[in-house]
Amino acid sequence: DIQMTQSPSSLSASVGDRVTITCQASQDISNYLNWYQQKPGKAPKLLIYDASNLETGVPSRFSGSGSGTDFTFTISSLQPEDIATYYCQQYDNLPTFGPGTKVDIK
Amino acid sequence: QVQLQESGPGLVKPSETLSLTCTVSGGSISSYYWSWIRQPAGKGLEWIGRIYTSGSTNYNPSLKSRVTMSVDTSKNQFSLKLSSVTAADTAVYYCARDIYGDYGYFDLWGRGTLVTVSS
Numbered sequence A: 001d002i003q004m005t006q007s008p009s010s011l012s013a014s015v016g017d018r019v020t021i022t023c024q025a026s027q028d029i030s031n032y033l034n035w036y037q038q039k040p041g042k043a044p045k046l047l048i049y050d051a052s053n054l055e056t057g058v059p060s061r062f063s064g065s066g067s068g069t070d071f072t073f074t075i076s077s078l079q080p081e082d083i084a085t086y087y088c089q090q091y092d093n094l095p096t097f098g099p100g101t102k103v104d105i106k
Numbered sequence B: 001q002v003q004l005q006e007s008g009p010g011l012v013k014p015s016e017t018l019s020l021t022c023t024v025s026g027g028s029i030s031s032y033y034w035s036w037i038r039q040p041a042g043k044g045l046e047w048i049g050r051i052y053t054s055g056s057t058n059y060n061p062s063l064k065s066r067v068t069m070s071v072d073t074s075k076n077q078f079s080l081k082l083s084s085v086t087a088a089d090t091a092v093y094y095c096a097r098d099i100y101g102d103y104g105y106f107d108l109w110g111r112g113t114l115v116t117v118s119s
Helices: none
Strands: A004-007 A010-013 A019-025 A033-038 A045-049 A062-067 A070-075 A084-090 A101-105 B003-007 B018-025 B033-039 B046-052 B057-059 B067-072 B077-082 B091-100 B104-109 B113-117
Touching (some): A070 A084, B018 B033, B018 B113
Antiparallel strands (some): A033 A084, A084 A101, B033 B091, B046 B057
16 A cells, blocks of 8 residues: 655645645655645545646645655645645555644644 | 536445536536546545547546446446445545546536535
8 A cells, every 4th residue: 555644734824825735645756645624524635636736626825746755735825725634645546645734724 | 617516415424335416407418528636625636537439447546346337328427336325435526527638627616515424
């Protein structure tokens, strides 16, 4: 199984701050990496696919980068509605998710 | 637009079989892969398995011995059965459209349904 780790597990930031989350795979997964946002009590929502492609309708303040084993997810200017848990997910093999990063407002 | 809705019992007894159905509305179920994903309270996401509209399946190896998925294209539905459940199977269960092949992401999700395993 391909294991996914994320850091940090949680963070607090101010509105307008740049927020960065990292995701690491236990082996090379090329760019087979997606990012999801999950708000409390809601289903996850796809934000980024194939490491860096923005899903249609997702604000441009969200971005992703990386390949191989190391990936980064960035919110360029944190907004109050971005309060959520963010998950990475690999699909090089059968899908597995990272443990999540909880983002809230300082 | 395409919407997914999970349905099934919210309470299942230990050792029994959990059965859920996902109904796809606003579009055809055909020519797509469909997955089940679960999330225990306060925890992360676990992929259970996927089914194509032909009936071919892939399952999470950790659950494979207990999982059966099926599809009914005439009803635009697909289903999950998980046998011999224990308290560890208590979770919110989501159905999702699985863009599998050249990609591997879940682009549409149901709202989720809580299944509690308890006597």
